[in-house]
Amino acid sequence: MALATSKELVVHAQRNGYAVPAINVQGANYDNIRAICEAAEENGSPMIIASYVETLHYHGMEWFAQVSKYLADKVKVPVAIHLDHGNTFEICMKAIRSGFTSVMLDGSAELIQDNIKHTNEVINAARAVGVSVEAEVGELARLDAQGNQGKNKNLASVKDVKEFLSGCEPDLLAVGIGNAHGFYNGKPDIRLDILKEIRAITDIPLVLHGATGIPVEDVKEAIDIGITKINFGTLVRYKLMEYYKEGIETLDHKGHIWKVSMYAEEKLKGDIKDIIMLSRSNNRY
Secondary structure (H helix, E strand, C coil): CCCCCHHHHHHHHHHHCCCEEEEECCCCCHHHHHHHHHHHHHCCCCEEEEEECHHHCCCCHHHHHHHHHHHHCCCCCCEEEEEEEECCHHHHHHHHHHCCCEEEECCCCCCHHHHHHHHHHHHHHHHCCCCEEEEEECCCEECCCCCCCCCCCCCCCHHHHHHHHHHCCCCEEEECCCCEECCCCCCCCCCHHHHHHHHHHCCCCEEECCCCCCCHHHHHHHHHHCEEEEEECHHHHHHHHHHHHHHHHHCCCCCCHHHHHHHHHHHHHHHHHHHHHHHCCCCCC
């Protein structure tokens, strides 16, 4: 199927009461991109394939975009290619030139007026070529090796969201509600009350980052409240490495890497299916 934008996917999700899974492939290779696309098709789910700027250094943006498009074209469900947490106008433009159909300008660490200014610069350029834009209010925390957050609790205030949206209209908005990147140490304090307050003041499609480790009941309620895109990354990257190790140790592979890749792909598809079912995006296409 032809590539979609994130906006096209989340608008459909918002109208139909589910969320679109966005899988951050952490630099990517052929195996995890193909596993994601095939799992999406097998379960009738739309899909967003994403990667960070930092993890694109090995293959490069062009490789990631072209391989994602190649594999997305082979399935019958809509797929978007997304730049996650882009932090400059130049990075977002490079992604668009490389073939991404969606970009995120993450100005959440800036003052609100600066976030508005820089996000609008990206929106004006991206919309001219049909690319959707995600923004963020409430800087997403990163967990340390023990799964602990630093002082930044990344809670978006309703006041800040109102101010941001008064001067900027992105296609999607990520909000910090106690979520973080990485494995949580214990149960995270996900502030669904704040999410409800934000949902009450805007109908913009909302995004939940850092979903690995958030309790299932919290994810389900977040979708009920109005989350229309859910980001997963940490779980997927660790599982892929686990399956490679299993394949190398248990298969009679005779040095054929494709045998290990096929084994890992098939196993990873099960984890992607679980994400799809949690997002309620199965059987939508």
